[in-house]
Every structure is written in C-alpha cells, then in structure tokens.
Amino acid sequence: MTYAIPVPLPSALVDHHAVDLERNYSDGWGVRVDDVATAPSGEMYVLHGVYRAHRVDDNGADAAKTVNFGYSLLTRYAPDGAVLATAVSGQSEYMRQDTTLGGPTTGLGEELWWAKGLCVLPDGTLAVTAPNDQTHLVTADLTAVTAHYGASRRRHEDGPSDPFATWISTTPGGRLLCTTGEYGVYNYGSLIGNIVSLTDQPFAPSAKPSLRALASMEAEPVKHTEADLRPGVLFHGRPVGMDHRPRPSLTEHLTALELTATQYDWHDARLGRPAVVREDLFVVPVFGHIYRGGSRGQRFAFVLVSDEGEFVGQLGGMHLHRDSPFTGFCFEVAADPERERIYHLNRYGLFAWTATGIRAxxxxxxxxRYKLLKHFTLKDCTPAGELILVHRTQHLMLRIPCPAVLGDLSQVMEDALRSYAKERTALKKQWQPVNWHWVNGAAPLHRL
Known part of the structure; x- marks a missing residue:
C-alpha cells in the first residue's frame, strides 16, 4: 500500500506565471489543500488552490513574476496514487479568458475559487461546494462542469438565486447528507450554515433533489420573511424558514445537557461538516464563537443525529481545554461506515469513537511516536476504510488503513508513519520538489 501521495501543481501553470517556488508565503503567494474525496473504485480527487498577490516592493520586477492570479485545482488520482489529470479554474475574468492553460473557462472561476468541499456522488460525478450553498457538478474525468447552483452572498442582493448546499457527504445507500445556510442567523445579513438535511432522491444536473431538514444549529434566525424561505429545503413537507424548523435546535440540546452551560456559551456558534457514521446515523460538529485573542477552552461538541432528526447524543471523552480543536481550527471529523467508527484529529490528539459515542x-x-501528526489535517475516510490526512506545509497526503479493532490504532499509526517517512524520502528523489512544492507535467491538464 502507498502511504505518501504528493499534491502537485501543473508545470504549465508554474511556467506560465513564472512562479518562484522558493519564495516564502509571506511574500504574497501560497498553496492550499481544501478537501479530498474518494470514489468507490479507489480513485481519489483533491481540491486545492494556488494564488499570488502583487506586492508594492515588486515594482520593477519581471511582470510575469508579479501578476496577480488565483486558481482552484482539481486533481484526479488512480487507486495506486498516480496522478491521472488536473483541472484548473481561474479566479478572475482575465484568467477565465486566458487560453494558455487549455482554453477559456465557462465563467465559474470566482465561485469555484472559494470552494472548500468535495464529494463523489453515487453516479461518479463530483460535487464541489462552497459557502453560500454554492454547488458545482463536475464530470469524473474533470473535463466539464455540468451544473451550477448558488445563492446571493448578501440577504438583499439582486440576481439569480438557486442554491443547493455548502457541504455534501454520501451515505452507503446513496443518499446525500448536506448542510445549508440561512439568512439572519445571529442577525447576520449573509448566509450562515444552520440546517443539517438529507436527500431521499438522486442528484443529477437536470434534477436537483429536495432536502429534508433533520436539525438546526440556531433555533431562531432573526427577522425571517417569506422571501427567505427555501422551497428545496423542507421540514414536515413545508419550506424551512421563519418559525418553522427542527426544534429543539442543537445548541438548545447542548445547553440542556451541560449543567454548567448557558445559551450564551453557544451564541455565534458555527456548524461544521457532518460525517456519515452509518446509513441512519450522522455526527455533526458544532463549535462556539472564535475570539481574536484565542478560543482554547471554548465549548464545542460532536453531536450524533439520526436520519429522522433525533438527537442521539454526542461524542464523549474530550476536555474543553486539554483537547481543544480551536488550536489551529481543527473541527473536521471523519467516519468509517463499514466499521461504524468516528475519527477526529487536532493539535493535541487523534481520537476514535464507536457509533455510540464512547471514546475508544x-x-x-x-x-x-505520533508527534508528526501535529502537521496534518484529517480530510476523509475512504469507502475502503482508509483515513486521508494532508500535511499543511509539505503538500503531501498520508493514507492510513483503519484498524478492524480500535485497540490496534496505535500500532497501525506507528507503522503508517514509519512507512510514510520512507516513502517521502523516495518521492523527494523522484520528484525533486522545490521547497516542498511538487510539480507535475505528465498528466493531462483541463480547464473548467
């Protein structure tokens, strides 16, 4: 099995913009890895991006080395980790019309640039999602965008509004677990993720399914009107909005459960990406307000919700301060439906739970033995039962098999980290990365 897999930049992009890979990110450029998704076939997809911003002290430098740019990238891998293709989407109108990297785009660049989520739908199509319930459907071979859904970023902005979801995950039975936003949460004028929902129909470019609301994070978004109703997000057969939504909310449940908590402790909370534990059970991250001066010790919870909207409980065994996910903002959870296990990684530990919420x-x-994990972010659990972690600075993925028995997790992790270190050394000799930036010129490059 391959443990270490690079996340590369296309050589055509690096050459076209004369990207100086040795420059520090403090000089106004950077590379990020946003999400990873795996198809049942074993093929993997990575959503990542690269940008560069002009700096005042760049005046007089070679124009090719200072022009602004921003791209979202989708890279496709074979089951063995070999790069099969990369698709690129430009952020600005100028980049969308530039034909150097494979032809003009369809005009989705700015929306796709903000994309954060990636999901492989049951038919193999990719769903790329972003805040404001932006959803793009991309063919499995990365050659075309087949549909786009999105809403206005602000409550009273003009323009078309046909949103779908901010986060999407698939269940073993092919249903879609989603989060959607609402205007007026905590009196904000922008969309904020507030509803956890489930589809009972397939998602196709010509047939967007309706969403059945399971839970709400905040119970009473402010000043809702008929204009704020979402006809595609239903609760008991009627659109969610105003005073019609799942109650009690998740924050109300959490306040009632924790004797030392008050409703204020959950004010300005946020909803993370849910994970599928099994066909009828999901885990939903909820975390409190983030303060500029540091939020370690703030309240957080990983809530268990059934496919009928029942509050089942929450994951136990985490200390608010000692195990805080606020350090580094590590709120991701991944689940293995085959074994009904749940995983979470932050700067303090790697945690595993059973489906009942008991920390194992x-x-x-x-x-x-595990200190190297501090540099990784947990991104996915594959259908084959493998955890996918991404190194935050070295742009490498670490693929780890989930143990059949949770008691074996420590040994499996030790073995994986040793193998990863050896494979990373071999990859450096093969790829010759510059400052941990991997460049690929062999795989086909497509333009979205």
Whole structure:
C-alpha cells in the first residue's frame, strides 16, 4: 500500500506565471489543500488552490513574476496514487479568458475559487461546494462542469438565486447528507450554515433533489420573511424558514445537557461538516464563537443525529481545554461506515469513537511516536476504510488503513508513519520538489 501521495501543481501553470517556488508565503503567494474525496473504485480527487498577490516592493520586477492570479485545482488520482489529470479554474475574468492553460473557462472561476468541499456522488460525478450553498457538478474525468447552483452572498442582493448546499457527504445507500445556510442567523445579513438535511432522491444536473431538514444549529434566525424561505429545503413537507424548523435546535440540546452551560456559551456558534457514521446515523460538529485573542477552552461538541432528526447524543471523552480543536481550527471529523467508527484529529490528539459515542482511543501527539501528526489535517475516510490526512506545509497526503479493532490504532499509526517517512524520502528523489512544492507535467491538464 502507498502511504505518501504528493499534491502537485501543473508545470504549465508554474511556467506560465513564472512562479518562484522558493519564495516564502509571506511574500504574497501560497498553496492550499481544501478537501479530498474518494470514489468507490479507489480513485481519489483533491481540491486545492494556488494564488499570488502583487506586492508594492515588486515594482520593477519581471511582470510575469508579479501578476496577480488565483486558481482552484482539481486533481484526479488512480487507486495506486498516480496522478491521472488536473483541472484548473481561474479566479478572475482575465484568467477565465486566458487560453494558455487549455482554453477559456465557462465563467465559474470566482465561485469555484472559494470552494472548500468535495464529494463523489453515487453516479461518479463530483460535487464541489462552497459557502453560500454554492454547488458545482463536475464530470469524473474533470473535463466539464455540468451544473451550477448558488445563492446571493448578501440577504438583499439582486440576481439569480438557486442554491443547493455548502457541504455534501454520501451515505452507503446513496443518499446525500448536506448542510445549508440561512439568512439572519445571529442577525447576520449573509448566509450562515444552520440546517443539517438529507436527500431521499438522486442528484443529477437536470434534477436537483429536495432536502429534508433533520436539525438546526440556531433555533431562531432573526427577522425571517417569506422571501427567505427555501422551497428545496423542507421540514414536515413545508419550506424551512421563519418559525418553522427542527426544534429543539442543537445548541438548545447542548445547553440542556451541560449543567454548567448557558445559551450564551453557544451564541455565534458555527456548524461544521457532518460525517456519515452509518446509513441512519450522522455526527455533526458544532463549535462556539472564535475570539481574536484565542478560543482554547471554548465549548464545542460532536453531536450524533439520526436520519429522522433525533438527537442521539454526542461524542464523549474530550476536555474543553486539554483537547481543544480551536488550536489551529481543527473541527473536521471523519467516519468509517463499514466499521461504524468516528475519527477526529487536532493539535493535541487523534481520537476514535464507536457509533455510540464512547471514546475508544486517544493518541497523545506529545508522544514522539505520533508527534508528526501535529502537521496534518484529517480530510476523509475512504469507502475502503482508509483515513486521508494532508500535511499543511509539505503538500503531501498520508493514507492510513483503519484498524478492524480500535485497540490496534496505535500500532497501525506507528507503522503508517514509519512507512510514510520512507516513502517521502523516495518521492523527494523522484520528484525533486522545490521547497516542498511538487510539480507535475505528465498528466493531462483541463480547464473548467
């Protein structure tokens, strides 16, 4: 099995913009990895991006090395980790019309640039999602965008509004677990994720399914009107909005459960990406307000919700301060429906739970055997039962098999990290990366 897999930049993009890979990110450019998704066939997809912003002290430099740009990239991998193709979408109108990297785009660049989520739908189509319930459908071979859905960023902005979801995950039975936004949450004028919902019909470019609301994070968004109703998001057969939504809300449940908590502790909370534990059970991250001066010790919870909207409980065994996900903003959870396991990684530990919410493992990242994990973000659990982690600075993926018995997690992790270190050394000799930037010129490059 391959443990270490690079996330590369297309050589055509690097050459066209004369990207100096040795420059520090503080000089106004950067590369990010947003999400990873795996198809049942074993093929993997990575959503990542690269940008560069003009700096005042760049005046007089070569224009090719200073022009602004921003691209979202989709890279497709074979099951063995080989790069099969990359698709690129430009952020600005200028980049959308530039034909150097494979022809003009369809005009989705700015929306796709903000994309954060990636999901492989049951028919193999990719769903790329972004805030404001932006959803793009992309063919599995990365050659075309087949549909686009989105809403206005502000409550009273003019323009077309046909949103779908901000996050999407698939269940083993092919249903879609989603989050959608509402205007007026905490009196904000922009869309904020507030509803966890489920589809009972397939998603196709010509047939967007309706969403059945399971849970709401905040119970009473402010000043809702008929104009704020979402005809595609239903609760008991009627559109969610105003005073019609699942109650009690998740924050109301959490306040009632925790004797030392008050409703204020959950004011300005946020909804993370839900994960599928099994066909009828999901885990939903909810985390409190983020403060500029630091939020370690703030309240957070990983809530278990059934496919009928029942509040089942929450994941236990985490300390608000000692295990805080606010350090580094590590709120991701991944689940293995085959074994009904749940995983979470933050700067303090790797955690594993059973489907009942009982913590089965905590690997302390201060232990030198697991300390390398501090540099990774948990992104996915594949249909084959493999955890996918992404190194935050070295642009490498770490693929780890989930143990059949959670008691074996520590040994599996030790073995994976040793193999990863050896494979990383071999990859450096093969790819010759510059400052941990991997460049690929062999795979086909498509333009979205």
């Amino acid at each position: 493992q905590r690997l302390d990242l201060e232990d030198k």
